[in-house]
Amino acid sequence: MDNSTAFDFFTGTYDVVNRWRTDFLDPAEGADRWEEFPGVTRASVHFDGRASFDEITFPTKDFAxxxxxxxxxxxxxxxxYWASKRTGTLFPPVTGRFGTDGTGVFRGDDEHDGRRIRARFIWSEITENSAHWEQAFSVDGEQTWITNWHMHFTRRPA
Incomplete structure (x- = not known):
């Protein structure tokens, strides 16, 4: 995989199944702590594949x-770089690359509910018509991670 164009796969419109923890920093497992909701993403690539942009809407959550x-x-x-319609601000970036197995891992410093955290995004299970993204936070210098959001993307037919 050419890392410089690694997000070329992510173009078009996707239906998204989101699943997130109701408390992003709660380490306890349990189905009652998770919530599922839909989303729609429209994605494009630019700069000969060296830039990627998408907008996601969450119709049942009233944010984007x-x-x-x-x-x-x-x-x-x-x-x-992530930006939320709710705040109108750009969050600090996570940086990283795709490995030879096609999985991308990206990490960065951030804040959640007033607590300093490390954020990690993982892109995996990438096919022509689907992909998986997950987010995790660490409050102990990456010794442990709390996975708190999954997105399963399915490309809509053109």
């Missing part, structure tokens, strides 16, 4: 967000 992904050739790494 967007992600800008930029490839840095000197570092051979991607920076992923």
């Amino acid at each position: 967000g967007l992600t800008l992904r930029l490839y840095d050739p000197a570092a051979d790494a991607w920076s992923l």
Whole structure:
């Protein structure tokens, strides 16, 4: 996989099944702590594949967000920036790359509910018509991770 165009797969419109913890930092497992809801993503690539952009809406949640992904050739790494319609601000980036197995891992510093955290995004299970994204937070310097959001993307037919 050419890391510089690794997000080329992510173009078009996707139906998204979201599943998130009702408390992003609660380490306890339990189905009653998770909530599922739909989303729709419209994604595109730019700069000959070295930039990726998508907007996602969550119709039952009354919010939306967007992600800008930029490839840095000197570092051979991607920076992923998230912005929420609720706040109108750009969150700090997570940076990383795709491995030879096709899985992308991206990490960065952030804050959640006033607590300093490390954030991790993982892109995996990428096919021509689907992909999986997950988010996890660490409050102990990456010794442990609390996975708190999954998105399963299914491409809509053109």
